[in-house]
Amino acid sequence: MIIELPPFATVQEYDVAIEVLDAFSDGLGHYCRLYSQVGLMHAKSWIPIPPSPSGCLTRGKATLLPLDDDRFDHLLMNFTRDLDQPVTTLFSKWWCPIEGVHAQTAALIEQIESIPLRRLVGDALLHPHTVRAFWSSPASKAHHHAYPGGLALHSLEVATMAASANLLTAYDRDLAIAFALLHDYGKVWCYANPKGIDSRTHERIGLQKLGPLLAILHAEAPDIGAALEDLLGGKRASRSGPYPLAIGRVVKAFDQMSCEMAMRPRLRQPTQYAEDDDDIKF
Structure with a gap:
């Protein structure tokens, strides 16, 4: 799968709550919804996301790279879990x-x-x-x-x-x-x-x-x-x-x-x- 990056794309960090959805049929990663103060973002990722023990969204800090893609806003490059991330x-x-x-x-x-x-x-x-x-x-x-x-x-x-x-x-x-x-x-x-x-x-x-x-x-x-x-x-x-x-x-x-x-x-x-x-x- 080819990923298109916008010109001069730079890595950004956001405090987010992640909802991990089904893996892609090609086996190359999974689709995530990221909820944050700026709104809802859609990301593709290959990194494992630890599930929340309660079944709720997983809180933490996400490192994102903007994408030039109709389906995804970002590529999720890293995620650090924080159960007590302030709402x-x-x-x-x-x-x-x-x-x-x-x-x-x-x-x-x-x-x-x-x-x-x-x-x-x-x-x-x-x-x-x-x-x-x-x-x-x-x-x-x-x-x-x-x-x-x-x-x-x-x-x-x-x-x-x-x-x-x-x-x-x-x-x-x-x-x-x-x-x-x-x-x-x-x-x-x-x-x-x-x-x-x-x-x-x-x-x-x-x-x-x-x-x-x-x-x-x-x-x-x-x-x-x-x-x-x-x-x-x-x-x-x-x-x-x-x-x-x-x-x-x-x-x-x-x-x-x-x-x-x-x-x-x-x-x-x-x-x-x-x-x-x-x-x-x-």
């Missing part, structure tokens, strides 16, 4: 139709003090199915935030309010941000499916899709893993009192507040989504 260097403004949502969400994730929990939230939004769909999906079909980008905006609103609550410990605040950003995670699959999936099942779907990431979190930080799974509707964490469900009630209150604020006439936005009896209210 502030990866989320792109092109992903979400609502300005500023991607940057504020990334900044909030990076405020999570627990490294394993911060990694989980970042990886959850760098899943092959959610890396673009999370940012373009509505939060509902005909109720609150029922427009493209509504899911990301609603999740950010809830997380921002929860993170600003008074008297939270660092542990509580970490869980509040993570739970708030992921509480409607399953809706990505509900609204992206052309056949339609009952949105009332979004909690179960979200917990199922987060399963591999939660398993890693349980191994790295058992207490936080049990608490987050509890909050997301999974197996109850061991405790002597109501904690950590108390922080869950705080997040749910802000969830309801975000819904009510969005339903005020001056804040509602036009939507192409039709009424649906299966649509949940929050």
Whole structure:
């Protein structure tokens, strides 16, 4: 296979999250999608890319050579994996139709003090199915935030309010941000499916899709893993009192507040989504 280089092509480095697709039929390398702040890039590569243990995109630093090719933007020459590459260097403004949502969400994730929990939230939004769909999906079909980008905006609103609550410990605040950003995670699959999936099942779907990431979190930080799974509707964490469900009630209150604020006439936005009896209210 002949690779055409543009005149005066120079090697460039990018912070990226890589999705490795099928190998080429000729056996000469494989096709990669590279997600970064500058947007989506398409690359050809012969180097092995270590898979992510969670099945999400692999974060790291890529060395790229621009190509003069209709199929590929770049040749991937080197890749250094970094599981904790900040999402502030990866989320792109092109992903979400609502300005500023991607940057504020990334900044909030990076405020999570627990490294394993911060990694989980970042990886959850760098899943092959959610890396673009999370940012373009509505939060509902005909109720609150029922427009493209509504899911990301609603999740950010809830997380921002929860993170600003008074008297939270660092542990509580970490869980509040993570739970708030992921509480409607399953809706990505509900609204992206052309056949339609009952949105009332979004909690179960979200917990199922987060399963591999939660398993890693349980191994790295058992207490936080049990608490987050509890909050997301999974197996109850061991405790002597109501904690950590108390922080869950705080997040749910802000969830309801975000819904009510969005339903005020001056804040509602036009939507192409039709009424649906299966649509949940929050």
